[in-house]
C-alpha cells in the first residue's frame with residue numbers, strides 16, 4: 373500500500389536508484405569527438421594529455437635582460453647588449469662572457485643565458501646596460517615543462533569541461549576532445565493547477581516552476597533536455613504522455629503527484645508498471661518514487677518546489693553523473709550556522725543557504741529565506757549558494773553550530 377511506505381535513509385534510497393532503477397549500469401557507451409570550444413559542459417570520456425611540455429620552452433617571466441649569472445659576481449656591473457628577443461621570436465642570440473640580451477616577458481631565454489634581470493634593476497641601456505641588482509641563478513626563468521610535462525594528464529576521464537578546464541586544455545595543445553553523448557532527459561510536471569507564467573491565474577492555479585528549474589539544471593549538467601510538458605491529473609492522458617516521454621529518452625523526470633493523495637496521478641499510473649514508492653528520512657523530499665516505463669528509468673520527485681530541487685540534487689544528479697561517467701562533486705565542507713532554525717528530528721534536513729565569513733574567517737551558512745526551510749518557499753532557491761545539511765538526530769540548530777555544506 374502506498375500509504376504504508378517503507379522508510380529509507382537517503383543513502384539507502386540512492387543505492388536503490390543506482391542499483392535497480394539504473395540497473396547498476398555504468399556510463400552511456402556512446403561518445404563523440406568535438407572541437408574544444410564546443411566541449412563546454414560536456415564530460416570527458418577519455419583522459420586528455422598535454423601534447424608537449426607546458427611551457428614548451430624556457431622563457432622569461434619579466435621584461436629585462438637575459439644574463440649569464442656568473443658575469444654578475446660584483447655589482448654594479450656593465451654588460452654589453454648584443455640583441456633583443458620579444459615574445460614570439462625564434463632567435464637564439466649567442467652570449468659571450470660580459471654580454472647580455474634584452475628580453476621581453478614570454479620570450480625564449482637564449483641558450484647561453486641562465487638568469488633574467490628585470491629592467492627595473494638596471495639603467496635600461498640598449499647598447500650597454502648597468503646592472504644594479506640580480507637574484508639567484510635561474511631567477512625569473514620559467515622552465516620548460518614546469519607546469520606540466522608532455523604526455524601528462526591535464527584532465528581525467530569523468531571531468532566536466534568548465535571554462536577553466538577549457539583554458540587549461542587549450543594551453544596544453546588540445547584541439548578536440550572525446551566526450552560522452554548527452555543523455556536525453558524528458559521532464560513532465562504534473563497537476564491540473566499548473567499554468568505557464570504570463571497567464572492570468574484563476575482560483576486554485578499556480579505558475580509552473582519545477583519543470584523550468586529542472587530543465588535548466590539538466591542543461592547545465594550536460595543533458596539534452598526535451599521541452600517540459602505538463603501532464604494533467606487524468607490517468608489515461610498521463611499514461612499516454614508517459615509513452616511519449618519515454619520514447620527515445622535515457623531518463624524521465626516527473627515532478628508532483630508522488631504523495632498519498634487521491635489525485636497523485638504519477639503514483640497511481642506508475643504503480644501499474646510496478647513502481648516503487650518510498651518515504652525517505654529527509655526534509656524536504658520525503659515522498660519519492662521510481663519506475664521503469666517501457667524499460668526507461670523514470671524518477672518521480674515530490675511536487676513542492678524546494679522538495680523537487682533538493683530531491684534532484686540528492687537523487688537526480690547522481691543518476692546523471694552515473695550516465696555520464698562524471699566524477700561526483702567533492703564531498704561536503706563545513707560551516708557554522710549564521711542563525712537559529714529548527715530541523716525535524718529523524719530526518720536529514722537540507723536548507724538553501726547563503727555563505728559568508730565571520731570576523732575570525734569561518735565560513736557561515738545562513739538560510740537564504742528569512743523564514744528558514746520549508747518546501748513551498750520556492751524563492752529561497754534564487755538566493756541560495758549551497759545547501760546546509762543537518763543531521764537526522766538534530767532538531768535545533770543554534771548560531772555557531774557546525775553544519776555540513778553541500779555545493780550547488
Ligand SMILES: Nc1nc2c(c(=O)[nH]1)N[C@H]1C(S)=C(S)[C@@H](COP(=O)(O)OP(=O)(O)OC[C@H]3O[C@@H](n4cnc5c(N)ncnc54)[C@H](O)[C@@H]3O)O[C@H]1N2
Pocket residue numbers: 561562563565566578579580581582583627628629630631632633636656657658659673674675676677679747
Ligand atoms: N497526507 C499526506 N500528505 C502529504 C504528505 C504525506 O506524507 N501525507 N507528504 C507531503 C510532502 S512532504 C510533500 S513534499 C508533498 C508531495 O506531494 P506531491 O509530490 O504529490 O506533489 P503535489 O501534491 O502534486 O504538489 C505539492 C505542491 O507543489 C506544487 N507543485 C506541484 N508541481 C509543481 C510545479 N511543477 N511547479 C510549481 N509548483 C508545483 C503543488 O501545487 C502543491 O502545492 O505532499 C505532502 N502531502
Ligand code: MOO
Pocket residue numbers: 654655656657658659674676678679747748
Ligand atoms: O518532503 Mo516534503 O518535501 O517535506 O514538503
